Amino acid sequence: xxxxxxxxxxxxxxxxxxxxxxIKNEFLDFQGLGASIVEISHRLPVFREIxxxxxxxxxxxxxxxxxxxxxxxxxxxxxxxSAVPLNLMSRNSHIGxxxxxxxxxxxxxxxxxxxxxxxxxxxxxxxxxxxxxxFDSCRLDxxxxxxxxxxxxxxxxxxxxxxxxxxxxxxxxxxxxxILSRExxxxxxxxxYAGLQKNLGTSGTGLVVIREDxxxxxxxxxPKLLDYALLEEHxxxxxxxxxxxxxxxxxxxEWVKEQGGVAKMEKLAEQKSGLLYxxxxxxxxxxxxxxxxxxxxxxxxxxLPQTELLEKFLTASDKEGLFALRGHAAVGGARAxxxxxxxxxxxxxxxxxxxxxxRKHG
Amino acid sequence: xxxxxxxxxxxxxxxxxxxxxxIKNEFLDFQGLGASIVEISHRLPVFREIxxxxxxxxxxxxxxxxxxxxxxxxxxxxxxxSAVPLNLMSRNSHIGxxxxxxxxxxxxxxxxxxxxxxxxxxxxxxxxxxxxxxFDSCRLDxxxxxxxxxxxxxxxxxxxxxxxxxxxxxxxxxxxxxILSRExxxxxxxxxYAGLQKNLGTSGTGLVVIREDxxxxxxxxxPKLLDYALLEEHxxxxxxxxxxxxxxxxxxxEWVKEQGGVAKMEKLAEQKSGLLYxxxxxxxxxxxxxxxxxxxxxxxxxxLPQTELLEKFLTASDKEGLFALRGHAAVGGARAxxxxxxxxxxxxxxxxxxxxxxRKHG
Numbered sequence: 276x277x278x279x280x281x282x283x284x285x286x287x288x289x290x291x292x293x294x295x296x297x298i299k300n301e302f303l304d305f306q307g308l309g310a311s312i313v314e315i316s317h318r319l320p321v322f323r324e325i326x327x328x329x330x331x332x333x334x335x336x337x338x339x340x341x342x343x344x345x346x347x348x349x350x351x352x353x354x355x356x357s358a359v360p361l362n363l364m365s366r367n368s369h370i371g372x373x374x375x376x377x378x379x380x381x382x383x384x385x386x387x388x389x390x391x392x393x394x395x396x397x398x399x400x401x402x403x404x405x406x407x408x409x410f411d412s413c414r415l416d417x418x419x420x421x422x423x424x425x426x427x428x429x430x431x432x433x434x435x436x437x438x439x440x441x442x443x444x445x446x447x448x449x450x451x452x453x454i455l456s457r458e459x460x461x462x463x464x465x466x467x468y469a470g471l472q473k474n475l476g477t478s479g480t481g482l483v484v485i486r487e488d489x490x491x492x493x494x495x496x497x498p499k500l501l502d503y504a505l506l507e508e509h510x511x512x513x514x515x516x517x518x519x520x521x522x523x524x525x526x527x528x529e530w531v532k533e534q535g536g537v538a539k540m541e542k543l544a545e546q547k548s549g550l551l552y553x554x555x556x557x558x559x560x561x562x563x564x565x566x567x568x569x570x571x572x573x574x575x576x577x578x579l580p581q582t583e584l585l586e587k588f589l590t591a592s593d594k595e596g597l598f599a600l601r602g603h604a605a606v607g608g609a610r611a612x613x614x615x616x617x618x619x620x621x622x623x624x625x626x627x628x629x630x631x632x633x634r635k636h637g
Numbered sequence: 638x639x640x641x642x643x644x645x646x647x648x649x650x651x652x653x654x655x656x657x658x659x660i661k662n663e664f665l666d667f668q669g670l671g672a673s674i675v676e677i678s679h680r681l682p683v684f685r686e687i688x689x690x691x692x693x694x695x696x697x698x699x700x701x702x703x704x705x706x707x708x709x710x711x712x713x714x715x716x717x718x719s720a721v722p723l724n725l726m727s728r729n730s731h732i733g734x735x736x737x738x739x740x741x742x743x744x745x746x747x748x749x750x751x752x753x754x755x756x757x758x759x760x761x762x763x764x765x766x767x768x769x770x771x772f773d774s775c776r777l778d779x780x781x782x783x784x785x786x787x788x789x790x791x792x793x794x795x796x797x798x799x800x801x802x803x804x805x806x807x808x809x810x811x812x813x814x815x816i817l818s819r820e821x822x823x824x825x826x827x828x829x830y831a832g833l834q835k836n837l838g839t840s841g842t843g844l845v846v847i848r849e850d851x852x853x854x855x856x857x858x859x860p861k862l863l864d865y866a867l868l869e870e871h872x873x874x875x876x877x878x879x880x881x882x883x884x885x886x887x888x889x890x891e892w893v894k895e896q897g898g899v900a901k902m903e904k905l906a907e908q909k910s911g912l913l914y915x916x917x918x919x920x921x922x923x924x925x926x927x928x929x930x931x932x933x934x935x936x937x938x939x940x941l942p943q944t945e946l947l948e949k950f951l952t953a954s955d956k957e958g959l960f961a962l963r964g965h966a967a968v969g970g971a972r973a974x975x976x977x978x979x980x981x982x983x984x985x986x987x988x989x990x991x992x993x994x995x996r997k998h999g
Contacts, residue, residue: 280671287880289676295665302661303654309642310960313839313885314651319961349712349841350862353876357860386861472877477675479711479841479879496858498719499748500712514715515834517841518649519881523675598672599681 281621284599285612287472294526332528346483347511351470352451356383360390361497368418377428404431406566427453430603432576433569457541476523544572547622551575560637578608643983646961647974649834656888694890708845709873713832714813718745722752723859730780739790766793768928789815792965794927794938819903838885906934909984913937922999940970
């Protein structure tokens with residue numbers, strides 16, 4: 276395993292090495308079946324048990340209240356940009372309200388316009404999304420069908436530390452990039468969704484958690500596989516599910532549990548990100564992208580003084596086995612994505628590398 | 638590898654063992670990257686090359702004309718039940734015409750009603766879908782937006798041997814269960830789509846082949862990730878794609894090419910299915926589901942004289958390493974799905990088993 280790099284990819288992201296090893300070891304023959312988990316029907320008991328165990332582990336790890344349903348759906352978070360308005364827009368005033376704190380919120384709001392009216396409650400664009408703007412909850416029309424936010428902004432490295440009070444309007448959260456990295460009170464939300472490819476496994480599939488009273492309001496034009504109520508009715512398998520993704524998610528959840536659960540992940544995330552923010556704060560060489568009050572514990576974003584130095588930084592870090600540190604094209608600079616699977620040693624190695632690079636080039 | 642069974646699963650289905658071994662061997666470290674193919678960004682050149690190679694191999698294997706685009710989309714065939722009318726219904730009369738030869742056609746037609754009118758050109762229901770009914774092409778209104786069929790019916794074990802002439806109406810084919818098992822003239826079709834989990838790899842993703850003049854007609858309510866033109870514009874990665882599925886598909890296509898291409902797959906499919914149909918035809922014990930003129934080369938379906946014997950058959954075959962022979966609940970009986978990856982030895986073993994079982998219980 277010594278040739279595995281420390282992988283700072285923003286997503287698809289690194290998975291825990293013990294999970295990867297287990298997938299490898301049982302890939303040709305799943306538990307004596309004589310076939311791989313990816314070669315069997317999703318209707319067989321052996322897969323249905325995996326699906327049920329995955330849901331059950333997720334409930335256990337998050338303390339999800341009983342009146343919430345757990346669904347697996349094709350496509351990642353962006354499929355939910357369509358599914359959320361398709362399923363919720365008809366509930367009330369046909370107005371979807373959006374808190375925009377980065378690129379994904381912008382795209383989500385744009386997509387929702389196909390299915391009703393939208394209202395932008397706030398937009399951090401003016402401050403280049405370096406912070407989560409203040410929000411006056413009086414501004415939210417209580418007739419709004421739902422209010423949507425992105426819990427953590429992968430590109431900019433910001434996050435909501437506390438969530439806004441939306442009264443009776445169901446709060447909908449895209450939690451793709453920080454799910455299971457922090458304790459969350461799910462009862463504050465109507466819907467929480469996430470693509471699986473960061474803290475939950477592999478790409479192509481989304482997880483949707485929905486309060487059960489919000490089911491059954493889909494617009495007539497909703498494609499069947501985007502209809503939350505239909506998914507719930509068929510236990511997420513109205514058609515062939517992404518078997519591999521569910522299987523991997525189950526292993527990831529077992530790993531999280533073994534590590535000590537979400538509280539432990541949160542503590543580790545604070546320590547790991549804290550180490551990198553300390554480097555940034557003590558440096559006159561690097562500059563942090565995110566305002567210190569709104570910093571993410573999952574994506575640490577920063578600039579170097581010049582483009583040339585950035586390229587040198589990326590090449591040199593790559594050589595040291597610190598992989599995929601280039602920032603998103605819309606932001607530039609560097610980004611260290613340190614999801615649950617990133618071991619503290621990886622972050623320590625990066626912090627060390629950053630300090631040495633500054634010493635040489637600062 | 639001796640503990641791998643002969644896996645007759647209808648889908649997700651068995652994959653070629655050399656492909657499975659390769660996935661396993663490079664799972665922790667893809668080509669010296671120090672990370673798995675499932676742990677890297679879909680935007681990195683290393684993945685973009687896989688995506689391009691997959692398309693290019695598909696084009697080579699099928700002889701796809703240049704004016705056809707190749708797309709990868711979230712969800713399997715059933716996602717296309719929505720996407721087809723969403724993308725094509727507006728083109729002409731807002732009428733989608735359907736040839737119904739089994740369960741999937743029935744579901745496709747039902748879904749299309751959300752987006753326009755539908756017309757059933759024929760329905761094999763009366764004959765319990767044991768045959769592909771005759772079709773008088775005069776019945777098709779040339780103003781129809783498209784005409785849809787299912788090339789091979791997994792549940793019943795029937796297939797279209799030759800495709801109907803639909804004149805100027807684009808013919809749309811769900812080829813999930815026989816793609817790459819037979820030579821097909823793609824220029825006869827407007828759209829051909831397939832879930833990947835039978836002859837193309839693993840579940841969760843669909844392949845869509847579309848004649849380029851059919852792009853750009855999506856209805857306004859089309860979810861962005863179901864819009865063919867948007868997928869084409871973004872080379873199938875407007876958002877995070879199912880990296881694993883594309884990677885596996887590329888390996889499967891390489892394997893098909895090594896075996897001798899689609900013509901060879903077709904010849905093998907005829908030989909393999911021929912062997913099983915011979916057993917059925919020479920038996921007074923087993924009865925074939927499909928009429929002999931319309932038999933599939935991918936799914937061989939048959940009944941046993943009594944339910945008790947069926948259960949005995951399924952238990953005994955399973956013990957012999959002949960896995961997943963139970964027929965679909967809607968049809969009952971037994972089904973041997975023998976996609977490209979099933980080696981002739983597996984079919985020979987099954988034929989032998991069937992003859993012995995008949996000798997004992999007939």
